[in-house]
Amino acid sequence: MFRYSKKIRNTCFLMVVLLIIIAFLPIGCSKPADQPAPANQTQEPAKETAADFYKGKTVTFIVPFNPGGGFDTYARLVAPYLEAELGAKSVVVENIPGGGSIIGTNKFYTSDPDGLTICIINLIGTIPSQVLNEEGVEFDLKNVEWVARIASDPQVLVVSPEGKIQAFEDFLTANTTISSTSTTGSTYVNPVAMIAAFELQSKIVTGFEGSSGTDLAVMRGDVDATMGSMSSKLSAIANGDLKPIVVINEEEVPELPGVPNAKPFAKSNEAKQIINAISSIAAAGRSIATSPGVPQERVEFLSDAFMKVLNNPELLDKAAKADMPINPLAGDELKKLIDTSFQLPEELIKALEAK
Amino acid sequence: MLEMLGTSLVSALTPPQIIYMIIGVLFGVVMGFIPGIGGVFVLVMLLPFVFNLSTEAAIALLISAHAVVATGGSISAILFGVPGSPVNAATVFDGYPMSQKGQAGRAIGVALGSSTLGGIIGAIVLLMLIPVVRPIVMSFGPAEMLFLALTGVSMISVLSGSNPIKGAIAGMFGILISLVGEDWVTGAMRYTFNSLYLWDGLKMLPVLLGLFAVSEMVHLCITGGAIAKGRVKIEDSPITGLLDVVKNWWLVVKCAVIGAVIGIIPGLGGDIANFIAYGYAGQSSGNKNNMGTGVVQGVLGPESANNAKEGGALVPTLAFGIPGSAGMAVLLGALTIIGLIPGRDLLGPQLSSVILIIAMLVISNIFGAALILPFVKYLARITTVNVTILAPIVLIITMIGAFNASRSFGDIVTLLIFGFIGYEMKKLGYSRPALILGFILGVIIERNMWLSYNLYGIEMMKRPVVLILTMLLLLIFFGPVIKSKMAHKKGVI
Known part of the structure; x- marks a missing residue:
């Protein structure tokens, strides 16, 4: 059993430790590296601007689907540009698949209201589930802070x-x-x-x-x-x-x-x-939201950052190459679209309930 | 065509492409080796880099990384019984017992040789079928897939080992647990116990890792010692394994064709290719009763099929722009970014890119095996490491791998439950491979049974491919009975 020298065993051990570290990579990629510091957000809001707040922070970008789909591709396209625009340490895409996007959206909804968690929302999956009050839904998308639309989804x-x-x-x-x-x-x-x-x-x-x-x-x-x-x-x-x-x-x-x-x-x-x-x-399509209760100043800062990113010629060039339409929208117009989205008529609700 | 092949081979072998190919292969092999990281993840990680590369370089990077993931995964499957991803599941059945017999080096040699040969055959299938793929894909609807999956059920007899009744029970249990989750037809939730985690059904990865990796490590902890029992033949080298592949070349070719054909059919899922090839290798090698005890055929069948599958899966992806799997969906997105438009133009102006893809499949498969070969000697020594060192490390890697399935705590719970089930099954002599096959086929059978019933009703029996598959099924189930009756009659006379 112990016929090998200590040196060989040590080398083996080191190799395996290295592998464990690599194995952590995909998880590490998707978790915020540092915990948000909510300590002074209520006491001294006047002194700290939103831009200061995001400096050096890690923003979690939740995608409620597995890697590789349409929502995921959009999130991964935008993330590096958003990082630069926010001045954040990093924007990490975290895939939380399951339940037709309900699991990831639940997790997003219950995240800390500090503006460090954003989520790309699958509206056509979540709005009917919320309106029909389906099992498992913990979120209320009427309460979240809408940041910007990346693209409509005709x-x-x-x-x-x-x-x-x-x-x-x-x-x-x-x-x-x-x-x-x-x-x-x-x-x-x-x-x-x-x-x-x-x-x-x-x-x-x-x-x-x-x-x-x-x-x-x-x-x-x-x-x-x-x-x-x-x-x-x-x-x-x-x-x-x-x-x-x-x-x-x-x-x-x-x-x-x-x-x-x-x-x-x-x-x-x-x-x-x-x-x-x-x-x-469909028009609200691939829209971004942040947790309910995030200070208004930060929501606006996020929203402005998104609009700048979505008008960046380099990003537009990449998106055009990949056949991904980009049509940004923010503020009141987006809010109006989302409000209309929730007005599902009785007939439609009945038809959806009938399954 | 041949001239085209020549010129694109030359363009494939320019220095920058070779460098990107080497980076891709290294990345793919290492990522494949780690459980839980499959081809999809490898491609998603590489995706941000392809925007700034030339078309040729991007193809070299992506195709070579994706092509060798299954090669990397075979090594962890053989050494620890931990499949790198579900495509390596069947490699565990005989690869791990070979390690236990002290033949880890030989087993890896077999895996490398058959992976390479399989990958090359997959590329050839891709080359030949692209012009005629439309009718093949179009003739495989839900009814055909249902009957193909039913034919796959017959493989349970090969996977059952010495006790067919216990094998059948394990297979049925596998089908049962595949029914957990949402019923797509009515939207009803089955056996989900109010847990959102179970809505999408049990995930393949934690079930697989629990049944094999966890249960084997628990077993090892109880028995003590190292993975390799008895005398370890250090002279047992990968060259012996490569020679085994040469000796069984015809079987490797046949299993590669099986893998490539299963890869072509979108929606069938590449995960079953290695099982069908394993079953076929067992049937046709005449080694049926020894399967699972560490025979060479049990490694070369699935390993040849899982690399060949990539070539097959590229056929509908390139020819229609319809990806057959999650990995192919990511690849399709990447190909669009670099300016390749899948579809009917493929045989016209874009032919050189297609030939480059095929060339890259071939070269990266050869290079991937050549890269690992010098290290096999050292890798094989891991099987002599004492359990007190090995088990904690393997268990940690396994847990991380399982957690990658959906990044949920439920993955770990599933892993541990199936670790317990796997250990008890091993002790009581129930076939774990049969359970996994039932689990994979159960999903395909249920989905396509409802679809074909709703689409065609009983009319489905009139479809030509269905008729052929029904005949095949009858032959498989009643063939042995008739044979023994005939033999009996002869004996009486």
């Missing part, structure tokens, strides 16, 4: 270019099937809203794995259509594998020229209300 209805339906007018009257991942999230909430608003004859088939699963189902012809974030479908649309027939968003969508917006199709009052609600959720 939702799109796509069909196969070879399928029987080629325009939204045909879709309105046809018997159709729509692929979806589960009973939450954008692939489910959007079609439920469309069915409720336009009294569609559509059946939602749930259980596909991720947006690549729902998209492939349309391409194979297993279902007629699917809905979801435009950004995840742009390359398939450019390739001619998927055809967008209607888009849901407040603003114009320059990436999809000639594709009609859903709003003009809504005739009745109920329909208009439903489409307005999901349009504003």
Whole structure:
């Protein structure tokens, strides 16, 4: 057993210790290195400006999904620029996946109100869960401090270019099937809203794995259509594998020229209300919030920093290369969008509850 | 085409690309070695750097790092029974027993040789299939995946060891625990006990690490000594392992093709490729009853498949822009950043980039193995380190690895519970590999069963691929019975 010299064993031991340190790397990357110092934030707010406060601090940027998705990519794109703009020691992206973004959002909501924790919010996943008062929800997004929108997240209805339906007018009257991942999230909430608003004859088939699963189902012809974030479908649309027939968003969508917006199709009052609600959720898209109760001065400082970062030509260049639209929004306009997002009409809530 | 191959090979081998390839391979191997860090994490870590690189350099860095993660993971699987990531799970079944027999060096040699060969074959599959991939991917809908997964269930018999009934029980238990979490069809929560952690089901990594790493370390603590029992043959070198690969080259090729084909089908998940290859290696080598006791075929099958899988998984990613796995989704994002547009143009103006990717797959696989080879002698000595030193270190690394699954305390609880279950299963002779296979296949079967029932109803049986797979299933289940009946008849006459 001990046939090796002490030297070899020591070397082995050192190597393993080194490996343990490397193994800590991914965890280390995602935890704040130093604890916030809340001591003097209440006693002497006048002396310390927000800029002083952030100097040398570590800001935690919570992404309530696994690494690699759309929300994560946006957060990782922005983080280094934000670090420089805030003058912070570092901005670390922390992935807290689970429960369709509910776990990470819960953790964000209960973080210290010092402005050192920000979170990218998955609105289409969390707003319906909060309004329906679903199990596990501990957050109240009406209370959080909204910082800025990085980009809107237009939702799109796509069909196969070879399928029987080629325009939204045909879709309105046809018997159709729509692929979806589960009973939450954008692939489910959007079609439920469309069915409720336009009294569609559509059946939602749930259980596909991720947006690549729902998209492939349309391409194979297993279902007629699917809905979801435009950004995840742009390359398939450019390739001619998927055809967008209607888009849901407040603003114009320059990436999809000639594709009609859903709003003009809504005739009745109920329909208009439903489409307005999901349009504003789509428009609020990928927005950043900080914990409830953060001093107003710091929220404004964060918000200004974000707006500067999102207008930085270097970042815009990277985003353009990666096919990631950037359309920043802050202040009252963002607040207004989020407020509208919460006004889910009775019909939509009933339809979502029915599952 | 050949001329293109030549010119892009030349462009692949310019000094800056080689340097980025070396950095990528080093990073990939070390990260793969550490449990809990898979290909996704490696790519996410490298992503910030690709913005400022040339297309060729970025491809060299990303592809080479991602290609060798499974090679690095095989070493920890063999040495400690701790799979680097789920793609190395099946390597533990025979690789760790080989270490216990004092053949760690040979086992790593086998893993390196078959990983390299598998990776190269995966690259060749990618090269050949890109033009014809559309019909293959399009013919695999939910019904086909359901029947493919059902065929995979038959592998439980290979994984069961000497007691098929106990193996079946373990497999069923695996399917049962795969049902924990949200039901995607109705949104109902099953066996979640009001815990948010369980909403998404049990995570693969803590279950796997608990069943194997924790239980083996507990076992080692109780028995004492070192991992390698009895006389350790120091002369046992990786060269012996490489020769084993040469001797079994045809099996390596077949397992690599299995891996690549499973990689091509989006949604099937690369995690099962190494299991299917393990099962196939056991069946076809005639070593079925010895599987799990430390046979060479049990290492080279899965190791060849998990490297070949990368080439296969790139096929739909490049040809459609549809990523089949989380790792491929990140890679797709990175490729877009460096200006490569996946899709139909691939065979036109972008062909040289595709050839570069293929060349990088081949070169980095060879280089990754060559890099580890000189260290195998020293690595193998870890198996002679006394448990009092080894167990605490391995357990800490294992816990960190499990915690990486979702960075939640629940991961640690899952790890410890399955460590206990794994230890009891080992003691009572229940097959842990069968449990893991059931756990992986359970998710695929349930998801696709509901989907195909809702989409096609009973009509699904009329689909051609389903018919072929049904025949195969009948053959697998009733073949042995018919065979023995025939033999019996002959005997009577």
